[in-house]
Amino acid sequence: MPVMESLSIALSTIGAASQFAKGIMDTKVDAAVAEKVMELRNLVADAQTQLLAAQSEQSGVLAKLEALEKENARLKAWGVEKERYALVSLAEGTHVHRLKVSAQNGEPIHDLCPKCYADSEKGMLTYAGLKDGHKHFVCSRCKQSYLGQYVAACADIDYQPRGRMRGF
Template structure:
């Protein structure tokens, strides 16, 4: 960025020098030559200023993007504090909202995989064979939470996806 500043100052100095030398000229041909030279310096200066403006615009945009990322990161850090790691009977893990943190929200669990990626994905209840389970519809993780007691045959006529989750 300093290159364009130095170039701009150099261009301004050259334009000033040419203007000063024009004052001492006595013939029209000499004046015309200096005017052409001045125009060239001014056009070069204009190009440098345009480049500086484009660089400034790009840097401003990058700063805005980074500030948005920092804000998102801070918000996620605050949101993460509302959850704690929970281990189910089967040994599987999910992040469960702390009882004193859920306010008006119902108690719920988050996918550990998505949580580690900085995404809040609420798990949905389902069944997987002989187990009650939770499914993440974002990453398709299936978390078996407890074994279903054997109560004899049950017939279900509802369409289910491949994991047994509705």
């Protein structure tokens, strides 16, 4: 029998006992019985409070368990996904994770942000033009900027892509 169902039955039984004790109290048999009935009602009330607290605690534990199971599944999926990437150098001192040719599965080759990759997230780098003569890339997730290889022929131009021109 599930624990939640057991707790519900226990609460129902305690409620019935409380009503029974109230019925005895209403008969006003004598002072000694009335005193014992009050003690019984207090014990029942305490038991109800403890059961409600236990039920609440169990609900919290179940919610935490569910969250941990989801996180575990996400990390397992990421473990499989990250094996599809290899660490490569964009330029001296700039390393990113690039999709392996053998793991393409119809996807184009792309690079992932090393910061997002370390956080078990998938932030793709997009080309943002030239910056100080270097190819410039920006993470689509965290917006971190990365400089790629130096393009000597364009070192004095700071090109920023503007979108598609009409007629082309």
